[in-house]
Amino acid sequence: MDNTICYLNTDLDLVSEVDLTGLAAAFKRKGVYALHVTHAPDGLWHARFETDEQYTEPEGNIAKLVTAVESLGKANRAAWQSCSKRDFNIGYDCGDQPWEFNQGLSAKLLGRLAAIGGSLRITLYPDREPQVAKPRKRKNAGKAKKKRQK
Numbered sequence: 001m002d003n004t005i006c007y008l009n010t011d012l013d014l015v016s017e018v019d020l021t022g023l024a025a026a027f028k029r030k031g032v033y034a035l036h037v038t039h040a041p042d043g044l045w046h047a048r049f050e051t052d053e054q055y056t057e058p059e060g061n062i063a064k065l066v067t068a069v070e071s072l073g074k075a076n077r078a079a080w081q082s083c084s085k086r087d088f089n090i091g092y093d094c095g096d097q098p099w100e101f102n103q104g105l106s107a108k109l110l111g112r113l114a115a116i117g118g119s120l121r122i123t124l125y126p127d128r129e130p131q132v133a134k135p136r137k138r139k140n141a142g143k144a145k146k147k148r149q150k
Contacts, residue, residue, distance in 0.1 A: 003095035003127055007103060010061040011035070012049040013121075015085035020045040023072075023079045030068035044084075057103045058090045062113065069116045080116070087121045088113065095127040 012032070014020060024034040027049055035048040051064045065088060072080055080086070105113075105120075113120070 002097075004093075004097050005095050005101040006093050007055075007057055008091040008093055008125070009050055009054060010058050010065065011087075011089045011091065012065050013085060013087040013089055014045075014047045014049075014080075014083045016045045016047075016079065016083040017043070018045065018079050018082040020047045020079060020083075023047070023076050024049070026072055026076045027068050030064075030071060032065060032068045059103075059105055059109060062088055062090075062105065063109055066109065066112050066116060066118070069118070070112070086116075086118050088118050089121040089123055091123045091125065093127065094124050 014023075019039070020037050024037045024047060027034070031052040032049050033052055035050060037045065037047040040046050049065070051061050053060070053064065055061050069080060
């Protein structure tokens with residue numbers, strides 16, 4: 001924990017009634033990797049993707065994701081169009097430094113994002129102390145202590 005605000009990455013979150021495994025394979029060929037592709041109990045397909053490269057601002061990651069979508073063939077384009085959710089989710093680690101922090105997206109990229117039917121979402125992760133495992137109490141520790149006291 002260093003209290004520094006920073007861009008983490010951008011995930012592409014999809015939900016569809018259509019199998020998304022073919023779309024995941026097409027994305028992989030473009031350097032966009034699936035974190036998961038799941039046929040959920042709700043009957044829908046859920047998938048999350050990210051790029052193979054990391055940037056210090058979201059523009060680069062989003063541009064690579066959009067390019068992958070723009071390059072889809074007819075069948076995979078139909079799978080993309082079937083998605084009820086197409087969120088480009090920008091993640092930031094929060095803190096109290098620097099005093100002012102901002103990043104933006106170009107009008108050109110926003111136009112491309114709109115043209116493919118994508119939505120923007122921003123996720124802010126709080127700055128936290130690392131979780132340290134608490135020592136476990138032994139089940140019969142209280143009984144053993146009482147016996148020793150007698």
